[in-house]
Amino acid sequence: MMKKSYKIDVDCANCANKMEEAAKKTAGVKDVVVNFMALKMNVEFEEGAEPKAVMQEVLKNCKKVEDDCEIFL
Amino acid sequence: MTKKQKKNLTRIIISAVLMVILHFLPVTGLLRFLCYLVPYLIVGYDILIKAGKGIINRQPFDECLLMAIATIGAMAIAIYEDGDYSEGIAVMLFYQVGEWFQSYAVGRSRRNISELMDIRPDYANVQRGDSLEQVDPDEVEIGSTIVVQPGEKIPIDGIVLSGDSSLDTSALTGESLPRSVATGSEVISGCINLSGVLEIQTTKEFGESTASKILELVENASSRKSRSEAFISRFARIYTPAVVISALVLAFLPPIIRMTLLGTQPMFGTWIYRALTFLVISCPCALVISIPLTFFAGIGGAGRQGVLVKGSNYLEALSKTKYVVFDKTGTLTCGTFEVTGIYPADEEQREGMDNLTDNQRDLLQMAAMAECASSHPIAKSLQKAWGQEIDRRCVERIEEISGHGVSAYVNGAHILAGNDKLMYKEGIVMNMPGKRKGQDQAAAAKTDSDQKAAKKTSKADDASMAGTVVHVAEDGVYRGYILISDRIRENAPRAIKALHNMGIKKTVMLTGDEMRAAQKVADTLGISDFSARLLPADKVKRVEELLENKQDQEMLVFVGDGINDAPVLSRADIGIAMGGLGSDAAIEAADVVLMDDDPMGLVRAVKMSVSCMRIVYENIWFAIGVKVICLLLGALGIANMWLAIFADVGVMVLAVLNAMRALFAGKKAAL
Numbered sequence: 001m002m003k004k005s006y007k008i009d010v011d012c013a014n015c016a017n018k019m020e021e022a023a024k025k026t027a028g029v030k031d032v033v034v035n036f037m038a039l040k041m042n043v044e045f046e047e048g049a050e051p052k053a054v055m056q057e058v059l060k061n062c063k064k065v066e067d068d069c070e071i072f073l
Numbered sequence: 074m075t076k077k078q079k080k081n082l083t084r085i086i087i088s089a090v091l092m093v094i095l096h097f098l099p100v101t102g103l104l105r106f107l108c109y110l111v112p113y114l115i116v117g118y119d120i121l122i123k124a125g126k127g128i129i130n131r132q133p134f135d136e137c138l139l140m141a142i143a144t145i146g147a148m149a150i151a152i153y154e155d156g157d158y159s160e161g162i163a164v165m166l167f168y169q170v171g172e173w174f175q176s177y178a179v180g181r182s183r184r185n186i187s188e189l190m191d192i193r194p195d196y197a198n199v200q201r202g203d204s205l206e207q208v209d210p211d212e213v214e215i216g217s218t219i220v221v222q223p224g225e226k227i228p229i230d231g232i233v234l235s236g237d238s239s240l241d242t243s244a245l246t247g248e249s250l251p252r253s254v255a256t257g258s259e260v261i262s263g264c265i266n267l268s269g270v271l272e273i274q275t276t277k278e279f280g281e282s283t284a285s286k287i288l289e290l291v292e293n294a295s296s297r298k299s300r301s302e303a304f305i306s307r308f309a310r311i312y313t314p315a316v317v318i319s320a321l322v323l324a325f326l327p328p329i330i331r332m333t334l335l336g337t338q339p340m341f342g343t344w345i346y347r348a349l350t351f352l353v354i355s356c357p358c359a360l361v362i363s364i365p366l367t368f369f370a371g372i373g374g375a376g377r378q379g380v381l382v383k384g385s386n387y388l389e390a391l392s393k394t395k396y397v398v399f400d401k402t403g404t405l406t407c408g409t410f411e412v413t414g415i416y417p418a419d420e421e422q423r424e425g426m427d428n429l430t431d432n433q434r435d436l437l438q439m440a441a442m443a444e445c446a447s448s449h450p451i452a453k454s455l456q457k458a459w460g461q462e463i464d465r466r467c468v469e470r471i472e473e474i475s476g477h478g479v480s481a482y483v484n485g486a487h488i489l490a491g492n493d494k495l496m497y498k499e500g501i502v503m504n505m506p507g508k509r510k511g512q513d514q515a516a517a518a519k520t521d522s523d524q525k526a527a528k529k530t531s532k533a534d535d536a537s538m539a540g541t542v543v544h545v546a547e548d549g550v551y552r553g554y555i556l557i558s559d560r561i562r563e564n565a566p567r568a569i570k571a572l573h574n575m576g577i578k579k580t581v582m583l584t585g586d587e588m589r590a591a592q593k594v595a596d597t598l599g600i601s602d603f604s605a606r607l608l609p610a611d612k613v614k615r616v617e618e619l620l621e622n623k624q625d626q627e628m629l630v631f632v633g634d635g636i637n638d639a640p641v642l643s644r645a646d647i648g649i650a651m652g653g654l655g656s657d658a659a660i661e662a663a664d665v666v667l668m669d670d671d672p673m674g675l676v677r678a679v680k681m682s683v684s685c686m687r688i689v690y691e692n693i694w695f696a697i698g699v700k701v702i703c704l705l706l707g708a709l710g711i712a713n714m715w716l717a718i719f720a721d722v723g724v725m726v727l728a729v730l731n732a733m734r735a736l737f738a739g740k741k742a743a744l
Binding site for chain 2 (some may be wrong): 011012013014017020021035036037038040042057064065067068
């Protein structure tokens with residue numbers, strides 16, 4: 001089981017919740033917790049997933065729900 | 074303020090000023106519309122762009138899109154009806170004010186909390202050759218020698234090589250009394266060196282040091298979300314769609330009913346306006362921001378008070394504490410043996426260790442000297458209580474009688490120090506001081522020389538005492554006894570009382586000690602229940618029994634020292650480790666860590682959690698309540714858009730300000 005933490009930037013708390021949902025739906029992601037107050041995203045990857053590739057998808061999906069967000073990969 | 078915040082504030086001010094000016098300009102028609110378009114676009118262009126992106130990305134419930142629809146709709150109605158464009162602009166304006174305030178408040182509280190937890194060291198002074206070099210603490214290797222000047226923070230955990238000083242640990246423990254250190258003391262990062270220069274050999278890397286670990290814990294704590302937070306995000310997920318759908322229904326259903334069933338004017342304008350009012354209130358921001366903000370502030374404030382809460386969920390659970398289970402040794406008691414009473418045979422019984430009489434001193438000296446060669450904890454405590462250097466040349470023919478005590482010749486006198494078995498063995502008649510009844514019986518035993526009676530008496534007496542008794546005899550004459558026990562922590566009785574006053578249903582003490590020692594401690598503390606002679610596995614069993622017999626909503630807290638009670642800590646609803654400062658194992662194993670070993674810390678923690686949760690519930694009810702009222706008034710046509718946006722932004726501001734109170738919940742609880 002692999003877990004990684006990424007710094008993020010997002011303006012509103014609800015947007016952070018939306019990012020969390022969008023990230024959870026991404027293939028290769030087992031679970032995500034977005035911490036708005038600490039501006040962090042903790043991602044737990046599926047077995048055998050390649051974090052780098054998965055995170056690109058996560059970023060894409062997050063941008064879809066909240067254009068004004070950033071994940072520092 | 075960040076750049077973005079400054080820019081947005083400028084936009085808000087310009088557009089507000091423009092609106093006021095336009096209000097007094099006598100322009101009409103298309104020109105009027107174009108004039109009003111300027112402040113609208115200044116304050117709302119980013120919303121409109123985001124709304125466009127929302128459409129492209131098929132996000133029908135995007136807040137920007139909804140806000141755009143509401144304001145454009147208001148403008149359109151204004152063209153069609155009276156030419157009062159200010160409403161649409163005002164909605165956009167206030168929406169932006171709300172967003173700005175939210176971002177400002179969140180930024181402030183992020184900074185506030187990092188200032189509160191101001192334990193992150195910026196540099197370390199490393200000794201290289203003859204000179205000192207300032208380096209990033211991250212680069213210091215284990216075993217390096219660092220120098221900490223007065224006024225500086227200790228950057229990395231280590232051992233003092235040389236120097237005496239006192240340390241301010243208040244940023245870590247909330248305790249304001251400085252702690253003194255000398256050569257050989259272990260020191261922890263995050264403390265501030267107050268008086269002398271310290272040379273420290275590091276024992277850990279920076280990342281593994283106490284300060285870094287604590288900061289990491291506090292920062293990550295809000296990642297473990299509480300039930301209230303989960304509830305709010307679920308609520309937010311359905312709230313927006315529900316409001317949007319009811320807006321649609323409101324826009325079209327009443328007019329259609331009016332047309333078809335009532336045969337009156339449909340009044341599309343009115344109903345669409347009311348529907349747009351709904352959209353204005355559709356953003357769940359106030360709720361979604363205030364709840365995590367409260368927890369964040371609460372955890373930060375608790376950290377400042379020396380209470381590390383490892384997750385919002387634990388803070389929430391802590392507020393529902395109904396059962397508190399304590400480990401005895403090291404938690405309610407200090408975990409060290411100490412002489413707590415000296416009772417010479419021919420003197421009236423005096424409690425306590427203050428102002429010792431000469432007889433008491435003599436007795437203590439005899440015992441301490443007889444036991445001077447022993448390294449047993451009891452011998453050590455005697456020596457410590459005596460407190461003076463012992464001239465070993467005065468003590469001869471020391472003989473340890475295993476399971477009994479010591480026999481030695483001190484300045485030529487034959488001293489026996491040990492338990493009652495030793496006294497019987499040596500044929501010493503114990504003239505027990507103290508309780509009158511005991512004294513009478515002992516006196517009777519003396520005259521009869523009936524050892525059996527003496528034995529009985531001493532047993533009866535022993536049972537009323539907690540701790541270990543060391544009897545002392547000199548040249549075959551009983552001289553009295555010394556009571557050695559584990560001392561109850563100073564604040565423990567107060568803490569137990571405070572817990573009961575707070576509505577805790579039951580306090581339980583678990584211990585591996587003997588029944589009578591446990592009984593004594595339990596009585597002194599006023600604890601509701603206790604179990605003695607437990608093996609570590611029995612403690613888990615006992616906690617499991619308690620867990621089975623309680624209700625789901627009632628939380629069971631286990632408080633231990635975190636060193637050998639990890640299984641119990643993890644089994645309880647909330648595991649609390651006390652005296653976490655400097656103990657990684659405790660910080661690792663527990664859900665909540667009390668940095669120092671004051672039992673009142675537990676009371677503080679529970680109080681803080683309760684006031685934090687009160688703020689959370691206040692915000693939930695207040696925000697949802699105001700929104701529902703606004704929706705109702707809007708549907709009935711009583712509330713217009715102005716009121717709706719005012720209410721919406723106002724609720725958010727109040728909820729955020731209320732949430733910030735959680736930062737200070739700890740301070741109040743400490744009083």
